């Protein structure tokens with residue numbers, strides 16, 4: 001009796017080994033960005049078998065089943081993070097609408113054959129979900145006006161994302177590096193599974209940091225895995241140049257007014273010259289005429 005069962009199992013195993021159905025390819029798009037819709041495809045080869053069912057699992061729980069003999073063929077089992085669009089799903093694919101962080105996990109496609117073989121085959125793939133930040137990083141800085149020798153302290157915080165954004169500082173488009181700069185980095189994991197990054201910057205302003213009396217301080221956020229980059233910048237002004245700058249501003253406007261006066265004055269001067277010329281001619285003529293009758 002026992003031997004019979006063992007023999008039968010061996011025989012069944014042998015048969016299924018010879019002409020078994022198999023999964024040719026399982027496609028699970030990964031990484032997928034939260035909010036996107038994706039199609040998971042399970043391509044299989046039935047060999048001589050007849051398909052009984054295709055079942056989809058995430059992390060061990062079934063969420064979609066396709067049974068040709070049933071009506072309707074497709075059946076969806078509710079699961080958090082899984083929104084199956086049955087109209088776009090079929091015997092070898094399942095369409096998930098608007099994936100979110102809960103959609104991440106191990107997806108398994110399992111196919112079964114009808115009697116007499118009852119063969120099954122399965123394969124699984126991991127789906128990683130990314131959530132990109134929807135805003136630029138935020139810079140927080142005490143003041144905007146500095147003189148050389150003064151200390152700058154600034155903070156930059158990235159909006160929440162997954163994976164974590166990498167933050168870095170730039171001064172006038174040059175990456176901040178070297179011992180004169182102090183940059184502290186930290187990341188915070190939030191309840192929703194997203195992370196935000198924080199970087200502070202501390203340095204003493206040198207005269208050469210100013211370019212035309214300003215410093216452009218920039219915080220750049222990069223999600224390396226998808227090469228997504230966002231940035232924010234602030235302008236710092238040189239205090240001791242502000243007065244001379246306003247002097248310059250006044251001098252500029254004076255010279256503007258002068259040049260304006262000059263432009264308008266020129267034609268008038270020229271016309272006065274004409275007038276003078278005409279008057280001189282008239283005087284000469286009158287004098288000449290006055291002389292003539294006297295003579296004649």
Ligand SMILES: *[C@@H]1O[C@H](CO)[C@@H](O)[C@H](O)[C@H]1NC(C)=O
Nearest residue numbers: 140141142143153154155200
């Ligand atoms: C920067 O962050 C530190 C630590 O959280 C805080 O003590 C400081 O007040 C912040 N500075 C600014 C300018 O926001």
Ligand SMILES: *[C@@H]1O[C@H](CO)[C@@H](O)[C@H](O)[C@H]1NC(C)=O
Nearest residue numbers: 250251253254255256257258
């Ligand atoms: C220059 O002219 C403008 C009007 O055109 C006037 O408002 C301004 O005060 C003038 N500037 C100086 C420095 O005279």
